[in-house]
Amino acid sequence: MKLTISLDLLEEAFYYVSPTKPVSTVPLVYLTFTAEKAQIAYTTDNEAKLARKVERSFKAAFHEILQANQTYRSELDQDQLLATQDHLMKQGQLIDSIVMAIKEYPELQLIRVELAGSWPLYQTPAGHLDLAE
Template identity: 75%
Template sequence: MKLTVSLDLLEKEFYYVSPVKPVSTVPLIYATFLAEKAQVAYTTENEAKFARKVERSFKAAFHEIVDVNREYSDALDQDRLLAPQEHLTNQAKLIDSVIAATQKYPELQLIRVELAGSWPVYQTEAGQLDLAE
């Protein structure tokens, strides 16, 4: 079974989104895993999620991803101006950290990583988000 998890670095939260991935205005990472039947549990609403032991491993990997990418997530959260190459370098580092962190746990069989939502690649001062508007 395939199980997709949405990683929100700005909120430092993750959500199960299988099978439908929602459209988002915030930068999200979708990580899709191949899970055996014994690795999956179901909520009271009959939605799939990792079984407790696997979820512990995923939480450990997720916390590592958040720690490794703290500087970039802070820049995104504060809408800090970065050069286009800095965004691309940080996004590549982010993807690499998702892969590396999940590979440390054999029960997490990562099969796909996607960037979704609003990831800046180019921005000038005039393009900064004004949250007061």
């Protein structure tokens, strides 16, 4: 079975989003896993999620991902101006850190990583988000 989890790095939260992935205005990372029947549990609404033991491993990996990307998360959260190449480099580092953190837990079989939502790639001072407006 395939199961997709959405990582909201700015809110330091994750959500199960299988089978439909919502459209988002914030930067999200979708991780799709393949899992055996014994690794899946169901909520009271009959929605699939990782079984408790596997979810603990995922939470540990997620904590490592958050720690490894603290600087970039802060820059995204504060809408800091970065050069285009800086964004691309840091997004590449983010993906690498996700893959490496997940690989430490053999029960987590990651098969796909997607960036979704609003990821900045090019921004000038005029494009700076002013949340007071």
